[in-house]
Amino acid sequence: MNTKQEKMMRLADVARKYYIEDKKQSDIAKELGVSRPLISRMLTEAKALGLVEITIHDPWQRSAIFLEKLQKRWQIKDAVLQEDLEDDRSTNIMLAETTIGLMEKIGARKIGIGWGHFIGQLVACLEEHPQKDTGIQDIYPLLGNAGVPIRNYHSNENVRVLAENLAATPHFLYLPALPESMEEKKLLCSTELYKQFEKNWYEIDTALVNIGNFPSTPDFASGVRYGNMLQKRGVCGRLLAYYFNEQGEIMDPGQDFAIQAPLEALRHCKAVIGLCSANTSVKALKGALETNLFTHIVARTELVREVLQ
Structure with missing residues (x-):
């Protein structure tokens, strides 16, 4: 080994101790029996010779790159991506706050809202910090109420709280999300109450839809509605009370007796915002x-990165 090679090895060794092993310059100097200023000069020389490369990962730049890929692959118009915070609750709160900002950005006026854990976080966030100048005028539930003692799934209550804290008009659907049978659903959907509300679903301009995992809790009687078909078809996620697999195939809504906004009404919306909580899985978002x-998508940056891989 010649003198130049030996010098490069020494520089690389000092750089490794400082940048990789996270040692102080003074400790490295003491270990090698040299002065601290010499270690500083060696680190500077190591960078000048290309032995050290420092990369700064700008989260805004990363988000812009991911958004471009989402637009190309799935025609997503916009996305709000959030870096992970110290815990899931903090991350969800930040995601909820950015959702409100996104609604203002796209000029939402007539909002349809689904249910789920993230929706509950959004409601709680607005309870603590009302925003009454967003321009939102009307809020509608996208499905009936669930018969479970979990606030996140009480559609009318979520609508009431959101409307109160957004200075909007609430519209309530006094029907269950899950009737006992297809026959009961047909009966309920023949009423004037339902027919009027169905018209409202086609008039909303923005839908907030939680992207949930499957299986999940609560399960919403999927076994009664579908038997074991969901497992056979590889279902990985849920939007409203619809189930889908990784290929994006939605399980036959024709045999489902949930009372919820028709898929055609969602496709009619100017903006359908997919809300991903801190625990939304890669499979669920991809599907x-x-x-x-x-x-539009609201999600953790890392989740979107994994989906794009």
Whole structure:
């Protein structure tokens, strides 16, 4: 080994101790029996010779790159991506706050809102910090109420709280999300109450739809409605009370007796915002994107990175 090679090895060794092993310059100097200023000069020389490359990962730049890829692959118009915070709750709160900003950005006026854990976070966020100058005028539930003691799935209550804290007009659907049978659904959907509300679903301009995992809790009686078909078809996620697989195939809504906004009404919306909480899985988001229902996405940056891989 010649003198130049030996010098490069020494420089690389010092750089490794400082940048990789995270040692202080003074400690490296003491270990090698030299002065601290010499270590500083060696680190500077190591960078000048290309032995050290420093890369700064700008989260805004990364988000812009991911958005471009989402636009090309799934025709997503816009996305709000959030870096992970110290825990899931903090991340969800930040995601909820950015959702409100996104609605203002796209000029939402008539909002349809689904249900789920993220929706609950959004409602709680607005309860603590009302925003009454967003321009939102009307809020409608996208499906009936669930018969479970979890606030996140009480559609009318979520609508009431959101409307109160957004200075909007609430519209309530006094029907269950899950009737006992297809026969009961047909009966309920023949009423004037339902027919009027169905018209409202086709008039909303923005839909907030939680992208949930499957299986999940609560399950919403999927076994009664579908038997074991969901497992056989590889279902990985849920939007409203619809289930889909990784290929974006939505399980036959014709045999489903849930009372919820028709898929055609969602496709009629100017903006369908897919909301991903901190625990939304890669499979669930990928399958949701493959449905081609969503125009906007709110999600963790890392989740989107994994989906794009």
